[in-house]
Amino acid sequence: xxxxxxxxxxxxxxxxxxxxxxxxxxxxxxxxxxxxxxxxxxxxxxxxxxxxxxxxxxxxxxxxxxxxxxxxxxxxxxxxxxxxxxxxxxxxxxxxxxxxxxxxxxxxxxxxxxxxxxxxxxxxxxxxxxxxxxxxxxxxxxxxxxxxxxxxxxxxxxxxxxxxx
Amino acid sequence: xxxxxxxxxxxxxxxxxxxxxxxxxxxxxxxxxxxxxxxxxxxxxxxxxxxxxxxxxxxxxxxxxxxxxxxxxxxxxxxxxxxxxxxxxxxxxxxxxxxxxxxxxxxxxxxxxxxxxxxxxxxxxxxxxxxxxxxxxxxxxxxxxxxxxxxxxxxxxxxxxxxxxxxxxxxxxxxxxxxxxxxxxxxxxxxxxxxxxxxxxxxxxxxxxxxxxxxxxxxxxxxxxxxxxxxxxxxxxxxxxxxxxxxxxxxxxxxxxxxxxxxxxxxxxxxxx
Numbered sequence: 001x002x003x004x005x006x007x008x009x010x011x012x013x014x015x016x017x018x019x020x021x022x023x024x025x026x027x028x029x030x031x032x033x034x035x036x037x038x039x040x041x042x043x044x045x046x047x048x049x050x051x052x053x054x055x056x057x058x059x060x061x062x063x064x065x066x067x068x069x070x071x072x073x074x075x076x077x078x079x080x081x082x083x084x085x086x087x088x089x090x091x092x093x094x095x096x097x098x099x100x101x102x103x104x105x106x107x108x109x110x111x112x113x114x115x116x117x118x119x120x121x122x123x124x125x126x127x128x129x130x131x132x133x134x135x136x137x138x139x140x141x142x143x144x145x146x147x148x149x150x151x152x153x154x155x156x157x158x159x160x161x162x163x164x165x
Numbered sequence: 166x167x168x169x170x171x172x173x174x175x176x177x178x179x180x181x182x183x184x185x186x187x188x189x190x191x192x193x194x195x196x197x198x199x200x201x202x203x204x205x206x207x208x209x210x211x212x213x214x215x216x217x218x219x220x221x222x223x224x225x226x227x228x229x230x231x232x233x234x235x236x237x238x239x240x241x242x243x244x245x246x247x248x249x250x251x252x253x254x255x256x257x258x259x260x261x262x263x264x265x266x267x268x269x270x271x272x273x274x275x276x277x278x279x280x281x282x283x284x285x286x287x288x289x290x291x292x293x294x295x296x297x298x299x300x301x302x303x304x305x306x307x308x309x310x311x312x313x314x315x316x317x318x319x320x321x322x323x324x325x326x327x328x329x330x331x332x333x334x335x336x337x338x339x340x341x342x343x344x345x346x347x348x349x350x351x352x353x354x355x356x357x358x359x360x361x362x363x364x365x366x367x368x369x370x371x372x373x374x375x376x377x378x379x380x381x382x383x384x385x386x387x388x389x390x391x392x393x394x395x396x397x398x399x400x401x402x403x404x405x406x407x408x409x410x411x412x413x414x415x416x417x418x419x420x421x422x423x424x425x426x427x428x429x430x431x432x433x434x435x436x437x438x
Contacts, residue, residue, distance in 0.1 A: 007237035014229055019221040032226065036409065039229055043236045107216040125178055126210045127217050132180055151174060158205055161212065 006046050009055050010039065016128065020060060023123035024067050026112045034070070038063040060128070061138045064120060071116065110160040118153030121146055126154075168192045168199055177206035227416070228409030235356065238425060239345040322387065331378050331385035339367055339378050339385045341433060345426055355408065356415060357424040357432065365437045368415045375407050377415055380437040389414050 017038065021031035042049075042059050049058050111119060117139075124135040136146040168189050175181050176189045193199040321335030331339055335352070344354040355368040366379040366388065376390035391407050415423075424432060 007233050007240075011230055011233050014225045015221040015223075018223065018225065019217050022220045023217050031220075035226075035229060036232070039232050043233065046236075105216065107212050111213075111216075122213070123217075127213050132175075132178070147171060147174070151170065154174065154206070154209065157209055157213075161209065 006049065006055070010042060010059065013056055013059060014039075016056070017059060017063060020063060020123065020128055021067075023111070023127055024064070024120060026108060034063060034067055037066050041066060054134075057130070057134055057138055060124070060130075061140070064138060068116075106161055110157050113160065114153050114156055118149045118156065121149040122153040122157065125150055168196075170202075173199065173202060174206065177203060177210070226409070228412060231412050232408075235344075239347075241426065325384065325386075327381065327384075327386055329387040329390070331387060335369075335371075335378075336385055339369065340437070343426065343429055343433070355412065357429050358415060358419045359421065359424075360418040361420050363420070365432055366415070366418060368411050370408055370411070375411055377411060377418070388418070 014035070018031065018035055021034040021038070022028065025031045025034055038059065041062050045062070049055060111122075114122065120139060121135065124130045124138060125132065128135075130138065132143050132146055132150075135150075136143040139146065141149075172181070172185075172189050173193070176186055176193075181189060193203055321331060321333040323330050323332045330336075334350070338349070338352050338354070342349055342352070342354050344356060347353060351372040353370045355370055357365065357367045360366050360379060364379045364381055366377055367385075368377050369375060374390055377388045378385040379388050380386075389411065391410065
């Protein structure tokens with residue numbers, strides 16, 4: 001593999017990766033951090049990418065997995081160290097931030113309320129434009145599971161956004 | 166003719182083959198309820214895109230493009246070291262293909278710089294970047310104290326009249342380790358460059374501490390230090406942003422381009438003079 005082909009392609013993907021990161025995290029600072037760690041991971045693992053396969057799907061999978069790890073460790077931390085001020089309002093940080101932000105658009109709020117597994121399905125297909133098969137591979141689930149998450153996520157969004165969507 | 170919600174969703178997502186799509190479309194054309202539903206599906210897609218697409222239009226942060234350009238440059242340098250005896254043997258002239266690699270890496274960096282200049286003209290961006298640096302510099306005052314205790318055992322930092330200076334293992338690594346060497350004993354060289362005035366400087370990332378050291382009168386003075394940033398166990402949020410801040414700071418100090426692998430090797434051989 002020619003390294004700078006890989007690097008060129010990765011650089012060209014950055015705008016889309018940033019969009020996906022924002023869709024997943026619902027928060028600009030988290031999205032920046034997620035992009036940074038994803039790019040670092042992708043560069044370290046670049047020998048594992050198989051030429052001829054889609055680089056975008058490969059990097060999206062890395063990003064998605066990094067975010068899952070991050071949210072898990074955050075909820076673990078939240079369970080272990082519950083700050084007094086936070087009281088009972090403990091969830092994953094993304095959701096908490098979303099609840100606390102005042103100037104949150106309808107779409108942001110609706111997306112933030114989705115369970116994470118539905119949100120990633122919705123974002124991969126509706127925003128990132130992946131086919132069902134590709135989205136299912138990125139998440140690592142059967143296609144039937146993907147379409148059912150997508151269906152439920154969509155239903156919830158349409159209900160929340162109603163006619164404004 | 167009935168259409169399931171799954172079929173309608175698949176049509177909206179472009180998942181149906183020509184024949185299936187035609188059947189579902191025909192059913193929808195005959196049923197206003199289904200037609201409204203399809204319209205709502207498409208409206209939802211448009212609303213999500215309207216919200217998230219602008220993120221893809223924003224300028225990409227310099228730290229990200231730099232990270233990739235540096236990896237490309239490091240690999241180009243690695244390509245050379247693989248073929249020759251390890252330093253300090255003099256490097257032979259690189260083959261034309263490798264020259265192209267380095268030039269491409271430099272081009273990418275130039276582009277990143279241009280992007281940064283463009284960003285600098287936007288009111289919000291540089292303020293944010295500067296504020297992060299301001300924190301970093303303020304933090305380095307505190308860290309100057311911490312550094313000594315943190316790293317005292319190996320004695321890599323000493324207090325001199327000119328400020329904190331690298332000594333011991335840190336100084337040796339700064340003297341000799343190529344950026345392309347990656348992580349060696351928890352310390353990585355991220356970049357080398359000359360600053361205004363001509364001194365050589367190196368950006369390093371260690372498990373405990375990262376920073377920028379500049380060569381002055383035969384010693385490496387620590388110009389910037391931050392906790393963390395290099396180790397694989399570093400905090401998720403921290404590692405990336407520490408390196409990003411360091412590279413942003415380096416860019417502000419830099420005169421010309423960062424050294425490529427051959428220039429770095431030459432500087433090592435001449436003892437960074």
